[in-house]
Amino acid sequence: xxxxxxxxxxxxxxxxxxxxxxxxxxxxxxxxxxxxxxxxxxxxxxxxxxxxxxxxxxxxxxxxxxxxxxxxxxxxxxxxxxxxxxxxxxxxxxxxxxxxxxxxxxxxxxxxxxxxxxxxxxxxxxxxxxxxxxxxxxxxxxxxxxxxxxxxxxxxxxxxxxxxxxxxxxxxxxxxxxxxxxxxxxxxxxxxxxxxxxxxxxxxxxxxxxxxxxxxxxxxxxxxxxxxxxxxxxxxxxxxxxxxxxxxxxxxxxxxxxxxxxxxxxxxxxxxxxxxxxxxxxxxxxxxxxxxxxxxxxxxxxxxxxxxxxxxxxxxxxxxxxxxxxxxxxxxxxxxxxxxxxxxxxxxxxx
Numbered sequence: 604x605x606x607x608x609x610x611x612x613x614x615x616x617x618x619x620x621x622x623x624x625x626x627x628x629x630x631x632x633x634x635x636x637x638x639x640x641x642x643x644x645x646x647x648x649x650x651x652x653x654x655x656x657x658x659x660x661x662x663x664x665x666x667x668x669x670x671x672x673x674x675x676x677x678x679x680x681x682x683x684x685x686x687x688x689x690x691x692x693x694x695x696x697x698x699x700x701x702x703x704x705x706x707x708x709x710x711x712x713x714x715x716x717x718x719x720x721x722x723x724x725x726x727x728x729x730x731x732x733x734x735x736x737x738x739x740x741x742x743x744x745x746x747x748x749x750x751x752x753x754x755x756x757x758x759x760x761x762x763x764x765x766x767x768x769x770x771x772x773x774x775x776x777x778x779x780x781x782x783x784x785x786x787x788x789x790x791x792x793x794x795x796x797x798x799x800x801x802x803x804x805x806x807x808x809x810x811x812x813x814x815x816x817x818x819x820x821x822x823x824x825x826x827x828x829x830x831x832x833x834x835x836x837x838x839x840x841x842x843x844x845x846x847x848x849x850x851x852x853x854x855x856x857x858x859x860x861x862x863x864x865x866x867x868x869x870x871x872x873x874x875x876x877x878x879x880x881x882x883x884x885x886x887x888x889x890x891x892x893x894x895x896x897x898x899x900x901x902x903x904x905x906x907x908x909x910x911x912x913x914x915x916x917x918x919x920x921x922x923x924x925x926x927x928x929x930x931x932x933x934x935x936x937x938x939x940x941x942x943x944x945x946x947x948x949x950x951x952x953x954x
Contacts, residue, residue, distance in 0.1 A: 605787070605788070605789045605790070606786075606787065606788045606789075606852065606853065606856045606857075607730075607786070607787055608784055608785065608786040608787070608857070609730070609733040609734055609737050609784070609785045609786075609787070610737070610783070610784050611737060611778060611779050611780060611781075611783060611784075612733040612736055612737055612776055612777070612778060612779070612783060612785055613776065613777050613779045613781065613783040613944060613945075614729075614774060614775070614776055614785075614941055614944050614946050615675055615775040615776065615777045615946070615947060616671050616674060616675050616774070616775040616946060616947035616948070616949065617671070617772065617773070617774050617775075617907045617910055617911055617946055617947075617948050617949070618667040618668070618670050618671035618674070618772065618773045618774075618911070618948075618949040618952065619667055619770060619771070619772045619773075619904065619907055619908045619911040619912070619949075619951055619952065620663040620664070620666040620667040620670075620770070620771050620772070620951075620952040620953070620954050621652040621663070621768075621769065621770045621771075621898065621901075621908070621951065621952070621953060621954070622652045622653055622654045622655065622658055622663070622769055622953070622954060623652075623953045623954065624652065624653050624654070624655055625650055625651070625652055625653070626650060626651050626652075626653045627649065627650045628642065628643060628648060628649055628650065628651075628765045629643075629649070631761075631764065631765055633758075633759060633760075633761045633764065633823055634761050634765065634823070638761065638823075639765075642761075642765055645873065645874065645875050646765075646766060646873040646874055646875070646895065646899075647873065647874025647875075647893065647895040647896055648765060648766055648768075648873070648874075648895050648896065648899040648900070649896050649897070650896070650897060650898075650899075651753075651765075651767065651768030651769070651898060651899035652768050652769055652770065652898060653753045653768065653769055654751045654753060654754070654769040658751070658769075658954060659691070659693055659751060660689045660691045660692070660693075660699075660749045660750055660751045660769070660771055661687070661689075661692070661693050661699045661702065661703055661706075661747075661771075662771070662954065663749055663751070663769070663770060663771025663954060664687065664689075664703065664747035664748070664749050664771035664772065664773060665703055665706050665707060665747075665771075666771070666952055666954050667747070667771055667772055667773035667949075667952060668703070668707055668745055668747055668773035669707065670773075670949055670952055671745075671773045671775055671949060672707070672775075674947065674949055675775055675947065677743060677775070679707065679708050679709050679710070680709075680710045681742060681743045682709050682710070682713060682743045682744065682745055683710070683712060683713050683714060683741040683742070683743065683744065684713065684714040684715075684732060684735055684736060684741050684744040684745070685700055685703060685704055685707075685709060685713055685714070685715045685744070685745045685747065686700065686715075686716060686717075686718060686728050686731055686732050686744075686745070686746050686747070687699050687700040687703060687715075687716075687717045687718070687747045687748075688717075688718045688719075688720055688724040688725065688727070688728040688746065688747070688748040688749075688903045689717065689718075689719065689724070689747075689748065689749055689750050689902075689903060690719055690720070690721045690724075690750055690752075690755075690902065690903075690932070691750045691751045691752065691754055691755060692717055692719070698715070698716055698717040699717055700715035700716050700717050700747075701715050701716075703715070703747065714735070714741075718731065720903060720932070720933070720935065721750065721799070721902045721903055721931055721932040721933075722870050722872065722902060722903065722905075722929050722930055722931025722932050722933075722935075723789075723870070723903075723929040723930055723931060723932075723933065723935040723936050723937040724748055724902070724903030724929065725746075725748045725772075725903050725904070725905075725906045725907060725927065725929055725937075726787065726789070726906070726927055726928070726929045726937030726938060726939045727789060727929075727935070727937050728746045728748050728903070729746060729774070729776075729785065729787075729927075729939055730785075730787045730789060730937070730939065732744045732745075732746045732776055733776060733785050736776060736778055737778070740778065741778065742777060742778045743775070743776070743777050743778070744775075744776045744777075745773060745774070745775060745776075746773070746774040746776065747771065747772065747773050747774075748771075748772050748774070748903040748904055748907065749769075749770050749771030749772050749901065749902070749903060749904040750769065750770070750901060750902035750903055750904060751769040752767040752768070752769065752831065752900075752901070752902055753767060753768070753769050755801060755829075755830060755831050756826075756830060756831045757817070757824075757825060757826035757827065757830040757831075759817065759823075759824070759825040759826065760820075760823075760824050760825065760826045760830065760831075761823040761824060762823075762824055762833060762835060763830075763831055763833050765899075766833075766873070766899055766900050767831075767899055767900050767901070767902070768898045768899035768900065768901050769901065770898060770901035770904035770905075770908050771904060772904045772907035772908060772911075774907060783942070783943075783944065784942050785939055785940070785941055785942075786853060786856075786857050786859075786939065786940045786942075787853075787937065787938070787939045788849050788852050788853040788856065788937070788938045788939075789935075789936070789937045789938075790845075790849065790935065790936050790937075791933050791934065791935040791936070792845075792933070792934045792935075793933065793934070794934075795837065795841060795933075795934040796933065796934070797832075797834070798833075798834045798837045798838055798841065798932075798934060799831070799832070799833050799834070799838065799931060799932040799933075799934075800831075800832050801828075801829060801830065801831055801832070802828045802829075802832065803827075803828035803829050804829050808828070810829065813828070814827060814828045814829050815827050815828075815829060816828075838872070838876075838931065839873075839875075839876055841930070841931075841934055842872055842876045842880065842930055842931070843876055843879045843880060843883070845930050845934075845936050846869065846876075846880040846883075846928060846930050846936070847880055847883040847884050849928060849930070849936045849937070849938040850867075850884055850926065850928055850938050851884070852938075853926075853938045853939075853940060857940075859940065861886075863924060864890070864924050864925070864926050864940065865890065865918075865923045865924050865925060866890050866891070866892065866914060866917075866918075866923065866924075866925045866926070867881075867884075867886055867890055867891045867925075867926045867928070868891075868892060868906050868909050868910055868914075868925060868926070868927045868928070869891065869906075869927075869928050869929075870905050870906060870928065870929040870930055870931060871893065871894055871895045871898070871899075871900055871901070871905035871908075871909060872900055872905075872930070872931060873895065873900070874893065874895055877891070877893070877895075892909050892910075892913035892914055893909070893913070894908055894909040894912045894913055897912070898912070903929070905929070906927045906929060910925070910946070910948060911948050911949070911951055912951055914948070915948040915950070918946060918948065919948075920945065921945070922943040922944065922945055923943070923944060923945070923946070924940065924941065924942050924943055924944070925940070925941050925944065925946075926938065926939070926940045927939050927940075927941070
């Protein structure tokens with residue numbers, strides 16, 4: 604595991620954008636009334652935002668970034684790094700970050716690249732941007748993180764369709780001299796790579812004539828080899844085991860007083876999993892916000908989306924310590940603590 608700190612980098616603002624289009628789980632016809640209620644009780648997901656065919660993850664992140672840059676009164680030529688964290692990029696190549704650099708009107712001196720991570724991606728992305736800014740002296744940077752997972756799940760798979768929603772986020776980071784500190788704990792276990800996977804479409808298994816054929820896997824579960832496969836039980840076991848471990852490692856390594864952490868924001872995987880993590884860590888429930896009910900699992904956007912939708916008013920103009928923890932696809936995990944940060948959260952944007 605990599606455990607480290609980055610000094611003099613502050614989180615200045617967070618902005619999130621979701622599609623206007625809303626889908627309620629109660630309206631899905633792939634689930635019976637009994638299955639729907641059980642699914643909602645276990646996962647906590649009642650409705651999700653679903654991107655139309657024309658809207659990609661980059662569009663949601665671009666909208667969030669434009670509003671955030673304007674709100675912070677930043678000059679675009681000052682932004683010298685842009686990292687796009689997503690599993691649903693515009694193309695296999697080129698990277699979406701380069702396209703976003705141009706769309707946002709940033710300087711050609713801006714470093715721009717993609718990071719194809721999901722559940723842990725926001726924390727990984729924060730560590731990358733913060734570390735590069737610190738070592739290079741870059742004064743302003745953007746982390747754009749999100750996914751339109753609805754584009755890669757089968758409409759005939761009751762195990763994934765009701766769980767995932769779409770969202771994009773933009774986070775502004777700035778080099779400061781106010782002794783701000785971000786601390787990280789990151790890790791991965793690739794032996795579980797098949798736990799969350801899209802089997803075909805990459806270089807290992809190129810798309811072939813059978814890739815798009817819909818196959819019945821089980822009752823209520825049909826998908827192609829280009830659709831998302833999620834082993835629910837393995838994901839659950841991994842989450843309730845590794846989630847508490849990564850948080851405890853960070854706290855022990857940096858001798859952090861857990862009681863002085865204002866909020867714990869976890870990846871919004873599902874309600875039952877997160878409640879078990881909270882119980883293992885013995886956290887006060889009022890310190891752990893959820894956004895699952897209204898947005899579902901939005902992959903790398905869950906942490907910033909939860910901060911914007913659930914904590915905006917609570918942290919307004921107030922130094923706040925927030926621990927953020929993501930875990931999942933890879934398998935991978937990441938935890939970070941932003942100490943006494945003043946974050947400008949914009950109102951949720953709809954596109």
